Amino acid sequence: MDKKTVRDLDVSGKKVLVRCDFNVPLDENKNITDKTRIIAALPTIKYLLERNAKVILCSHLGRPKGEFNMEYSLAPVAKELSNQLGFEVKLASDVTGDSAKSLAENLKEGEAILLENVRFDAREEKNEDSLSEELASLAEIYVNDAFGTCHRAHSSTAGVAKYLPSACGFLIEKELKNLGDALNNPQRPFVAILGGKKVSDKIGVIDNLLEKVDTLLIGGGMAYTFLKAMRYNIGNSICEEDKLELALSLIEKAKQKNVKMILPVDNKIGKELSEDCESKVVKSTEIPDGWQGLDIGPETIKLYENELRNAKTVLWNGPIGVFEFEQFAVGTKEIVKFLANLDDCTTIIGGGDSAAAVTKAGLSDKMTHISTGGGASLEFIEGKTLPGIDCIENK
Ligand code: AMP
Numbered sequence: 130m131d132k133k134t135v136r137d138l139d140v141s142g143k144k145v146l147v148r149c150d151f152n153v154p155l156d157e158n159k160n161i162t163d164k165t166r167i168i169a170a171l172p173t174i175k176y177l178l179e180r181n182a183k184v185i186l187c188s189h190l191g192r193p194k195g196e197f198n199m200e201y202s203l204a205p206v207a208k209e210l211s212n213q214l215g216f217e218v219k220l221a222s223d224v225t226g227d228s229a230k231s232l233a234e235n236l237k238e239g240e241a242i243l244l245e246n247v248r249f250d251a252r253e254e255k256n257e258d259s260l261s262e263e264l265a266s267l268a269e270i271y272v273n274d275a276f277g278t279c280h281r282a283h284s285s286t287a288g289v290a291k292y293l294p295s296a297c298g299f300l301i302e303k304e305l306k307n308l309g310d311a312l313n314n315p316q317r318p319f320v321a322i323l324g325g326k327k328v329s330d331k332i333g334v335i336d337n338l339l340e341k342v343d344t345l346l347i348g349g350g351m352a353y354t355f356l357k358a359m360r361y362n363i364g365n366s367i368c369e370e371d372k373l374e375l376a377l378s379l380i381e382k383a384k385q386k387n388v389k390m391i392l393p394v395d396n397k398i399g400k401e402l403s404e405d406c407e408s409k410v411v412k413s414t415e416i417p418d419g420w421q422g423l424d425i426g427p428e429t430i431k432l433y434e435n436e437l438r439n440a441k442t443v444l445w446n447g448p449i450g451v452f453e454f455e456q457f458a459v460g461t462k463e464i465v466k467f468l469a470n471l472d473d474c475t476t477i478i479g480g481g482d483s484a485a486a487v488t489k490a491g492l493s494d495k496m497t498h499i500s501t502g503g504g505a506s507l508e509f510i511e512g513k514t515l516p517g518i519d520c521i522e523n524k
Pocket of ligand 1: 324325326327330348349350351367422423424446447448449450451452453481482
């Protein structure tokens with residue numbers, strides 16, 4: 130990696146502003162229901178504390194739309210950080226106001242504080258320089274470790290780097306290494322699995338992957354736009370009519386690049402998009418009117434498994450069925466299990482729903498890497514520049 134990491138800076142005794150991704154899910158009692166993102170931030174925080182830095186943590190949580198709203202307070206995160214670190218992590222009652230300034234000024238070496246939700250300030254998402262400067266004025270060094278928001282150019286994720294010496298944290302380093310190695314230096318065969326709702330969200334991803342992979346397995350809702358483009362009757366399955374031409378051009382590109390592109394040959398179809406609707410399995414050539422494809426069928430699962438069996442690198446993004454409903458989660462679950470049992474294969478799970486499916490199956494530790502950033506990992510796979518990484522000083 131050509132960007133500086135925390136290892137490249139002398140942080141001892143310095144005030145270090147660390148942008149983390151503490152955008153964790155909360156239940157109605159404000160209990161954190163998945164601590165993954167907090168745990169993932171700890172290596173950088175601990176590294177800094179062990180080197181006697183004065184650590185100023187900041188993050189967004191949810192979408193408070195630029196207004197102070199206690200619904201989105203980072204208080205539950207401050208509590209959990211205190212548990213994890215074994216000392217009290219004080220929460221400022223504002224982002225860069227008097228509370229933040231006073232807590233930052235009084236920080237002692239080896240201590241950490243947390244600023245309140247940075248999206249309480251409307252300037253954050255506009256990447257306004259005035260907020261970047263205010264954030265910078267609290268510290269002497271800026272560290273970005275918020276991989277999940279690296280694809281956003283906001284004051285705390287990018288703008289602030291203009292005003293301070295900067296470096297990436299260990300989480301970003303790990304994400305870039307795993308995703309980067311898989312994409313740019315994969316052990317072959319390299320198989321990608323793409324699912325999710327729409328082709329339009331993943332055009333860039335498919336296009337870039339067709340330059341890299343040996344095999345591309347396409348499932349989920351997006352498969353039906355491809356099937357329709359190939360003149361299959363897809364009934365009421367989700368389809369983007371304005372992307373049929375594009376689907377054909379991607380199929381053509383796969384042929385030109387010698388990439389084996391595999392679409393579902395059978396499907397679990399339902400009468401409607403609901404938990405316990407009437408359902409049955411049919412071949413892709415036999416989807417009747419009035420029904421919609423909501424999961425891949427057993428033959429397709431076998432077909433996918435045949436491709437995955439000898440893979441040396443697998444990259445997966447997007448569920449391959451409506452996995453929120455038990456009866457249409459079979460394909461996604463079977464693929465999770467199959468990947469978990471692969472020996473000698475690097476398995477990279479893009480963030481978001483595919484990561485959730487792996488976690489739900491309790492098989493996270495069987496995967497090589499599960500990305501903490503859905504949107505960010507997709508943009509990275511597309512080959513886009515991520516502003517939150519681009520802004521960091523080169524080595
Ligand atoms: P994405 O955010 O694009 O990765 O899409 C995830 C969503 O795609 C999930 O909520 C799934 O329920 C949905 N999905 C997966 N397969 C299908 C399908 N066959 N029809 C409709 N939605 C689907």
